[in-house]
Amino acid sequence: MKKKITKLLSRPLLHIVIVLISLVWLLPSVGLLITSFRVRNDVMSSGWWTVFQHPFEFTQYSLKNYTHVITANGMGQAFLNSLLITIPSTIIPIMIASFAAYAFARMEFPGRQVLFVIVVGLLVVPLQMTLIPILRVYNRLGLAGTFIGIWLAHTGYGLPFAVYLLRNFFGALPKDIFESAFLDGASHFTAFFRLALPLSVPALASLAIFQFLWVWNDLLVALIYLGGTERVAPLTVRLSSLINSLGQNWHLLTAAAFISMVLPLIIFFSLQRYFVRGILAGSIKG
Amino acid sequence: MRKRILVSVIMLTLVLTLITSCAPAPKEEVAKAGAVTVLGVWGGSELDNFREAVYPFTEETGIGMAFEGTRDLAAVLTTRVEAGNPPDLAILPNPGQMYELAKDGNLVDISKFMDMDELKGNYAQVWIDLASYEGKPYGIFYKVANKSLVWYNPTAFSDAGYEIPTTWDELIALSDKIVADGNTPWAIGFESGAASGWPATDWIEDIMLRTAGPDVYDKWVNHEISWIDPAVKTAWETFGQIVGKEDYQYGGTAGTLSTNFGDAPASLFTDPPEAYLHRQASFITGFFPEGVEAGTDYDFFPFPPIDPAYGTPVLGGADLIVMLNDTSEARELMKYLASPKPQEIWAGLGGFLTPNKGVSIDVYPDELTKKMADMVVKAEVFRFDASDLMPAAVGAGSFWTGTLDYVAGEDLDTTLEDIESSAVEAYE
Numbered sequence: 251m252k253k254k255i256t257k258l259l260s261r262p263l264l265h266i267v268i269v270l271i272s273l274v275w276l277l278p279s280v281g282l283l284i285t286s287f288r289v290r291n292d293v294m295s296s297g298w299w300t301v302f303q304h305p306f307e308f309t310q311y312s313l314k315n316y317t318h319v320i321t322a323n324g325m326g327q328a329f330l331n332s333l334l335i336t337i338p339s340t341i342i343p344i345m346i347a348s349f350a351a352y353a354f355a356r357m358e359f360p361g362r363q364v365l366f367v368i369v370v371g372l373l374v375v376p377l378q379m380t381l382i383p384i385l386r387v388y389n390r391l392g393l394a395g396t397f398i399g400i401w402l403a404h405t406g407y408g409l410p411f412a413v414y415l416l417r418n419f420f421g422a423l424p425k426d427i428f429e430s431a432f433l434d435g436a437s438h439f440t441a442f443f444r445l446a447l448p449l450s451v452p453a454l455a456s457l458a459i460f461q462f463l464w465v466w467n468d469l470l471v472a473l474i475y476l477g478g479t480e481r482v483a484p485l486t487v488r489l490s491s492l493i494n495s496l497g498q499n500w501h502l503l504t505a506a507a508f509i510s511m512v513l514p515l516i517i518f519f520s521l522q523r524y525f526v527r528g529i530l531a532g533s534i535k536g
Numbered sequence: 537m538r539k540r541i542l543v544s545v546i547m548l549t550l551v552l553t554l555i556t557s558c559a560p561a562p563k564e565e566v567a568k569a570g571a572v573t574v575l576g577v578w579g580g581s582e583l584d585n586f587r588e589a590v591y592p593f594t595e596e597t598g599i600g601m602a603f604e605g606t607r608d609l610a611a612v613l614t615t616r617v618e619a620g621n622p623p624d625l626a627i628l629p630n631p632g633q634m635y636e637l638a639k640d641g642n643l644v645d646i647s648k649f650m651d652m653d654e655l656k657g658n659y660a661q662v663w664i665d666l667a668s669y670e671g672k673p674y675g676i677f678y679k680v681a682n683k684s685l686v687w688y689n690p691t692a693f694s695d696a697g698y699e700i701p702t703t704w705d706e707l708i709a710l711s712d713k714i715v716a717d718g719n720t721p722w723a724i725g726f727e728s729g730a731a732s733g734w735p736a737t738d739w740i741e742d743i744m745l746r747t748a749g750p751d752v753y754d755k756w757v758n759h760e761i762s763w764i765d766p767a768v769k770t771a772w773e774t775f776g777q778i779v780g781k782e783d784y785q786y787g788g789t790a791g792t793l794s795t796n797f798g799d800a801p802a803s804l805f806t807d808p809p810e811a812y813l814h815r816q817a818s819f820i821t822g823f824f825p826e827g828v829e830a831g832t833d834y835d836f837f838p839f840p841p842i843d844p845a846y847g848t849p850v851l852g853g854a855d856l857i858v859m860l861n862d863t864s865e866a867r868e869l870m871k872y873l874a875s876p877k878p879q880e881i882w883a884g885l886g887g888f889l890t891p892n893k894g895v896s897i898d899v900y901p902d903e904l905t906k907k908m909a910d911m912v913v914k915a916e917v918f919r920f921d922a923s924d925l926m927p928a929a930v931g932a933g934s935f936w937t938g939t940l941d942y943v944a945g946e947d948l949d950t951t952l953e954d955i956e957s958s959a960v961e962a963y964e
Contacts (some may be wrong), residue, residue, distance in 0.1 A: 291825040294802050323584075385619030394621050473612055477623075479573070479606030491579040491605035495629065495855075497728075497798060498822035500582050 286504035287311045293501045315505035319492065324480045328488035332466060334397055334477075335484050339404035339465045340458055343412050347406065348454065351416030354441045356428060366379075366417065370499070372410040381474050388475060395482065400475045407460050420446055420452040455524035463514050485510050571600035572869045575616070576627030577609045577855070578960055581822075582679075584630040584842070585885040589878035590869070599865045609633075612619040617642050622860040625869065627678070629855055630924035631666055637858065638669035645672045649867045655874060658894040660913075666920055667856055675856040679882075680889040683817040683851040683907045683921065684839040691832060692809040701716060704746070704842040708777060714812055715783050716901045722778060722785050723811035725800025726940060733936030735797045736779075736943065737923040738851065739815060744771035745849040746842035750917045758921045759963040763956035764949070774842065779943045786811040789943055798823040805833060815839060817853065817909045818889060830904045838911060849917035851912050853924055854891065883909075929962035930955065 284298040289312045301310060319325070354366050355357070384403065385394060393399035423446065431441050445452070469486040478487045489506040494501045571825045578586055590601050600759060606612050610633060616622050617723060622642065628634050630718040638645050645802065652673070656664065659677070667675040686707075693700075696717065711721040736799070745753050748767040755761045756768060782788045786803050801820055803810035805828050821834070828834055841848045859870055872878060876894035883890060883899045889909045897913070900906045912918065923931035938955045943950060 289826075291802075291827070292827060294799050294823075295806075378815075381615050382618045385615065385621055389619060389621045473604075473606055474615055475575070477602075478575075478606055479602040481602075487606075490607065491583060493607075494580040494582050494822060495577040495607065496819055496822070499818075500798075 264422075282504050283476070285501070286315055286508055287502075289314060290501050293504075315502055316509065318491070319502055319506045319509055322485075322488075322492060324488060325485075327480060328483055328485045331482055332484040332486070332510075335400055335404075336462060336465045338397075338401045339408070340461045341406040342401060343405040343461060344454060344457055347409055347412030347416050347457070348447065349442070350409075350413045351420050352438075352446050353412070354417040355420035356441070356446070357438060363392060369410050369413050373414065377407050377471070381470075385474060394475060395477050395479075397476075397482070400472060403471055403475050404461075404465050404468070408464065412457055412461065415457055416450065416453060419450055423449055442449065452524050455521045459518055459521055462517055466510075466514055541683065544849070570865055571602040572625060572863075572865050573602045573604060573623040573766045574625045574627065574869075575606070575609065575623035577605070577607055577629055578603075578627065579605050579607070581887060585882050585887065588885060589881040590872075593869065593872045593878070597868055599868055601796060613944060616708045617860070624861040624866040625857055625859050627855050627857050628675070628926055629672055630853065631675075631856060631920070632924060632926075632928065634667070634856060635669050636677055637673050637860075638672075642860055643669075643674045644862045644866075644872060645674065646676070646859060647673050648862075650871060650874065658874070658876065658892045660891065660893065660918075662918055663891050675858040676870070677856045677891050678873070678879070679852045679893050680852050680854040680912055681817040681819050682889060682912050683828050683853060684742055684849070684911070685816065685818060685836040685908070686839055687804065687814040687816060687820065687834055688812060689833060690803045690835045692804070692812060696812070698812065700837045701840055703840050703844075704774075707840050711778070711784055711813070719809070720786045720803075720811045721784070721813050721959075723800045723803035723814045724779070724785050725795035726792055726798040726943065727794055727796045731932070731936065733758045733938075733940045734923065734932075735816065736775075736939035737931075737935050738817065738921065739779075740771055740775050740939065741919075741922045742815075742839050743774045743842065744768070744922075745917070745919055746839075746846055747771050747774055749782060749843075749846045750849060752918055753919055753922065759926075759959055763952045763959060769948065769952065772942065772952065773876060774949070776942070783887075789945070793940060793943055812957050818905075819887070835904065847916060849919060850911055850915035851919055851921060852912060853921040927962040930959045934958035 278517075281298045284301055285293055288298065288301070292310065346419075354362060354369075383495075388394040388399050393402070407443065425530075427445055427449075428441055431445055436444070467486065468484075469490060471485050474485055476482045479489070480488075489503065489510060492502050492506060583603065587601075587603065594600050606885055609626075613622070613626055613628075613633070617637070634643070637841045650673075655673075655676075663677050664673055667673055688700075691881075696714075696719070698710060698714070699706075701710050714721040724735075726733055728734055730848060741753075744756065744767075744939065747770050752761065752767050756765075760768065778784055779789065779792060785792045786800075797816070798820075801814045801816065801823060801923050802825055804812070804814055805825055821830075824834060838848050838850075857870070857873055859866055874892075876892055876896075877892040879888070879892050879895050880899045882888040883895060883905075884901060886901050886905065889905070891912060893913060897909055900909055923935050925931065926935065938951045941954075942951045
């Protein structure tokens with residue numbers, strides 16, 4: 251009886267705590283969202299929370315920041331550039347990483363552990379350290395300022411984490427499935443494509459989101475390897491040049507932030523069902 | 537299913553590649569003879585106006601300009617220079633980095649191709665000296681900020697019956713009068729993120745020029761006199777006559793310390809005004825609320841003289857353009873930029889002051905800008921922002937934080953000793 255009461259009580263309590271934490275978590279974004287709909291003079295003279303004094307007075311809201319950002323010169327080009335950079339920079343590392351991870355997890359070869367430790371070790375190398383040496387190589391090879399160069403750079407920066415995550419995931423898949431497959435005469439190739447990959451869709455999806463967001467939001471890597479000229483600059487670089495050198499017009503960045511967030515949000519919600527889906531649902535059915 | 541996703545993603549990428557390669561090239565790419573890459577901090581309206589100023593050059597010569605903008609110029613430029621991939625031209629926000637680049641031999645001596653007599657005709661000697669390192673000119677100054685300005689709201693001023701002060705004593709008397717009327721004289725904001733404190737250094741520099749004179753000022757910049765020197769101390773104490781008084785500042789010292797420099801002037805335009813005076817550089821007009829009019833809502837007077845012996849000097853800052861790759865296209869663009877024509881175009885568009893004497897004062901769009909420009913060109917004594925010339929550990933470090941400590945109420949001697957100890961190390 252007592253148990254039941256605690257259970258009944260703890261549930262709402264848990265919910266309240268969760269809701270509270272989410273609210274605190276969301277607060278900065280909500281503030282940013284509200285600010286993005288306010289006019290410049292209001293943003294400069296009062297805090298965003300003051301809109302709650304009369305939240306239904308719609309004259310205080312305006313779409314001006316959004317129209318300004320969207321109609322700024324070269325915004326369409328920048329959006330395309332961002333896609334051109336991000337999509338290959340997401341697909342290439344995940345492809346390579348899944349092959350590598352399978353090898354580390356399921357294939358026996360000498361030096362496997364050492365190689366894996368090296369890959370994991372690369373996780374702690376700060377990417378800023380690599381900027382100058384890699385840019386030097388790129389100059390030599392004529393890759394500086396090209397999309398291929400930045401795809402390779404993002405692939406390199408994304409690989410260690412991707413390999414590490416996928417290897418652990420592949421390693422956790424039940425051995426029996428693979429053994430029975432090999433008994434039926436499957437090669438590693440078949441096992442990889444028919445077993446490992448389909449079973450790992452949740453892991454691949456989360457990895458894709460991570461990598462996509464990282465590349466989409468990246469400013470530094472693009473600025474260094476690609477440069478900021480309009481022909482190649484991604485959205486992040488273009489948006490940062492909306493404000494003047496001393497920070498005049500920073501209020502535009504609030505709207506810019508939400509505009510650049512739209513695509514990642516779409517990606518997230520469309521891939522979300524892969525997270526929820528049971529990891530091994532139905533995998534060992536006869 | 538998975539295959540279909542993959543295929544559609546690949547198709548999408550291909551289609552996008554096609555679209556972008558067919559997309560019409562932006563204006564800057566019209567170039568036939570290749571483009572000069574320019575790296576700089578300018579963005580927003582500055583960049584639009586700069587593009588406008590360069591456009592006639594592209595039309596005439598066929599040489600385009602590919603502008604790369606970043607506000608973290610120091611990091612990006614250092615990386616690109618180290619990696620052997622520098623931009624052709626760079627626009628630096630102050631001479632400090634120019635000296636470093638010149639020291640390492642990364643800059644092109646512009647006297648190799650520039651008509652120096654013409655340059656000297658257009659630029660006062662002080663500007664050429666500032667842009668030189670060990671006697672060789674490396675850059676041209678662009679986009680000057682006149683920092684010796686006190687902004688006020690003329691309507692509010694005349695309503696309250698206040699007069700423009702012409703000396704420091706009158707300024708203090710006016711401040712006292714405003715307090716006596718139950719109002720607040722000064723709107724001050726020293727907050728600026730990681731660079732908080734820089735507006736306060738401008739105050740002290742401006743005062744120092746007026747209490748100690750340009751010669752002592754130069755010695756102070758080069759650390760030939762120490763920070764605990766009485767001349768430096770006097771300047772800080774004079775600064776303290778304003779920031780040491782709670783009722784002088786809108787929001788008190790806490791307000792001064794926590795208000796962003798860009799938000800501070802908004803207090804001049806409320807009804808009734810929250811404050812009456814605001815000392816800040818010419819670029820602050822870009823932060824004024826929308827809809828305020830030059831002349832009726834805002835105007836400025838020169839920061840008044842303190843010691844009559846030193847008159848009314850002008851303190852300023854400026855961006856400068858340097859050249860890192862010696863190509864013929866870059867030379868052409870550099871020559872064009874040094875000439876009055878592009879500076880006249882930009883000046884006409886607003887938000888731009890130039891030290892170039894070849895630019896007629898008539899090109900500025902309004903009376904206010906003309907007055908500011910006139911002050912810069914005609915100044916008997918012009919000095920560059922000291923904190924921009926000092927080593928970064930002081931000029932963008934202990935000097936900034938020291939001013940904040942002082943405003944927050946720290947003892948002056950301790951503050952100056954702290955800055956001095958960091959300066960001893962930094963100037964070695």
